[in-house]
Every structure is written in C-alpha cells, then in structure tokens.
Amino acid sequence: ALMTREISELSGREGMFRFHLTSLKLLNPENKPDAFEEQALRMFERDGLKETSTVERINGRTIFRYMAPLYVEEDCLQCHGPQNYRSGDVRGGISISFDIEDLQQKISRNTFLIVLFGVSTTAILLGLIYFFTAQLIRKLADARRQIEKLAITDELTGLFNRRHILTRFNEEFEQGKRLNTCVCCIMADIDHFKAVNDKYGHLKGDAVLKSLGHLFKNMVRAYDIAGRYGGEEFLIILPDTRLEQAWNFAERIRMQAKESLNGDVKITISMGVTCIQDGDGSVDDMIRRADSALYKAKSAGRDRVEWIPGA
Structure with a gap:
C-alpha cells in the first residue's frame, strides 16, 4: 500500500494519473475512501459490480474517476483474516483518477471545428445545389419560352404563324x-x-x-x-x-x-x-x-x- 501511494503521488506530480487503494475495513486510516470510493465499495459488496466510473469537477478541473474491486485470495487471509474476510470477499478497491480537463477542452474545440466544418460544408453544398438548381430552372424557363415562341412564330419571316x-x-x-x-x-x-x-x-x-x-x-x-x-x-x-x-x-x-x-x-x-x-x-x-x-x-x-x- 505504501509503494502504491508513492507511485500514485509521483504520477500525479507528472500530470498523469493518481490511484488509491482503499477499503471499508481499514488497516491504515490514510487509505480512507472518499464519497465516490465509499459508494463504489458498497455497490461492489451489495450488487456484485465489476467496475464503476464517474466524472467530477475537482478544484476547477474535470476528473475522470474509475474504480474496480479487489477480492480476498487465500494468501490475503494471513493479514486480513482477523477482519473476518473469506476467500472471494471484496476486501477493498483500487480507484484511479485522470485529469481530463485538457482532453475535454481539446474535444470541445475539435467538436466545434467539426461542427463548423460540417455547417460550412452543408452551407456550401446547399449553395451549390441552389445555384445549379436556379441555373437549371432558368435554362428550363428559357427553353420553354423558346419552344413557346417557336410554336407561334413563322420560321422564315419571324412573324406570327x-x-x-x-x-x-x-x-x-x-x-x-x-x-x-x-x-x-x-x-x-x-x-x-x-x-x-x-x-x-x-x-x-x-x-x-x-x-x-x-x-x-x-x-x-x-x-x-x-x-x-x-x-x-x-x-x-x-x-x-x-x-x-x-x-x-x-x-x-x-x-x-x-x-x-x-x-x-x-x-x-x-x-x-x-x-x-x-x-x-x-x-x-x-x-x-x-x-x-x-x-x-x-x-x-x-x-x-x-x-x-x-x-
């Protein structure tokens, strides 16, 4: 657990991620679960969930949080036996937190650019469709007028027939x-x-x-x-x-x-x-x-x- 905390603090300082081992039956008070982790642990025990996740705003940043349960194995009973654990029980969980604020901003920016590109492309296509449709309508109207004129005109003299x-x-x-x-x-x-x-x-x-x-x-x-x-x-x-x-x-x-x-x-x-x-x-x-x-x-x-x- 100590090594886990040290790795977590190091990766957190590097702006990568943090992870946290926690349990509802603590051996070390420093591993106390926060609200998300406590709720997840109870769902793991009660509902048998295999994983859960959420997105939170923490200190003005967008954080993606993921948690999975840790199960008691035979080797774990040497330390956790006195806590009345049995093999297969949920003894705790590992919580991983990612700072996705920059990613969210990039996604929002890219989404805006994609939408803008889509709108611009649609506008251009609609403009081209309108232009060519208008051209076609004008040509059809000209052709119709020409046909109507031919139908009432004497070809040789140009007078009415x-x-x-x-x-x-x-x-x-x-x-x-x-x-x-x-x-x-x-x-x-x-x-x-x-x-x-x-x-x-x-x-x-x-x-x-x-x-x-x-x-x-x-x-x-x-x-x-x-x-x-x-x-x-x-x-x-x-x-x-x-x-x-x-x-x-x-x-x-x-x-x-x-x-x-x-x-x-x-x-x-x-x-x-x-x-x-x-x-x-x-x-x-x-x-x-x-x-x-x-x-x-x-x-x-x-x-x-x-x-x-x-x-």
Whole structure:
C-alpha cells in the first residue's frame, strides 16, 4: 500500500494519473475512501459490480474517476483474516483518477471545428445545389419560352404563324364586340410572287418574304398583330383603329415595300382593308371582306390598297 501511494503521488506530480487503494475495513486510516470510493465499495459488496466510473469537477478541473474491486485470495487471509474476510470477499478497491480537463477542452474545440466544418460544408453544398438548381430552372424557363415562341412564330419571316395570328384575331374581335371598339384587318399579298420564284429561284423568293416580314415588324405599332397567313399572304390586325386610319397605314406599307425591298428584285404588294361590323359573327366575316378587297386591288391592276367597309 505504501509503494502504491508513492507511485500514485509521483504520477500525479507528472500530470498523469493518481490511484488509491482503499477499503471499508481499514488497516491504515490514510487509505480512507472518499464519497465516490465509499459508494463504489458498497455497490461492489451489495450488487456484485465489476467496475464503476464517474466524472467530477475537482478544484476547477474535470476528473475522470474509475474504480474496480479487489477480492480476498487465500494468501490475503494471513493479514486480513482477523477482519473476518473469506476467500472471494471484496476486501477493498483500487480507484484511479485522470485529469481530463485538457482532453475535454481539446474535444470541445475539435467538436466545434467539426461542427463548423460540417455547417460550412452543408452551407456550401446547399449553395451549390441552389445555384445549379436556379441555373437549371432558368435554362428550363428559357427553353420553354423558346419552344413557346417557336410554336407561334413563322420560321422564315419571324412573324406570327397562321394559327397564332388567328387566335389573337379572335381575341381582339371578341374584345371589340364586347367594348364596342373598332378593329381593322389588312390582307396583303405579293404581286406576281410566282414569277419572282421562277426567275430568281426559291432562295431569292424566301429572301423577299423575309424582308417583307421585317418591314411589317418595323412599321406596326406595339399592340398591332402581324403574321404570315400562308404562302405570300400576310394578315395584319389593327385594334382600336378606324377604317380610314387602317387604309392610310396600309398605303404607307405599300409605298415602303415598293421603294426599299430587295434591291435588284423589285416587288409590289396589293392590300385589302376592312373593319369590324355589327353583323359580323366571327373573324371569318372580316377575313372574307379583306380577301374580297384584296381581290379588288388585284383586279384593278395590283400595287394598290382597296377597302370594303361592310358586307
């Protein structure tokens, strides 16, 4: 026991650990158990525990304490026989104490760093997920807009295609009927377009159509609707426009097309104009009148604008 105390004091001074031999039946009062050791010894005797441990704060330091029982063997009875011990009884225990304050601080610091690293990594991953998700959503939105645009656009001229311009025409027609506002439409056709294709080829013909589409785009108002109706025919919808205004606008387009399009390929266009009437049941009524006015322009020598106010 004396040697044990000396080794314990030496290791304690070196900052390693301390251990202590103790018993509930003391031979040496210096080996008296403290509260943890006394409780452990009673549990060893009463419950047959093989070991126990705890963590305590002692003098501002964190101490890990461990204790295991010491059992009476035959050789021990020479000294402990008078204390009524029998072989196999718990005669005491050995208590070991470790100062784990520095270790606890390192664990806390490392835990903080691990948590910080985990949080930072998670934040970065979430940021990357958000970034790439946002990029994907934008690309999908752009693709959807592009698909929607392709679905309503005539590829050659860049104007609305027939299906979409008729859809928009129906919307403006219904609104004009409901609000009692004037809606006009213009049907335009390139004069002798077949001759252009025959003389210059279809590529040149396509260039003429593209140039005329560009001209319409530049000359219509923001709320006007221009589209390719079919072949070399074009349809322009003019909301909130009186017949005289529509005729003047068509005349400006006719003159501009005649003066500026396609350099060596001189073209003219004929146009028919009409406006909504009380008796119109659908856009078909307006289109028929505009087509009749266009036929009238063609019959009168082409390169002109004609109009039909009503059926």
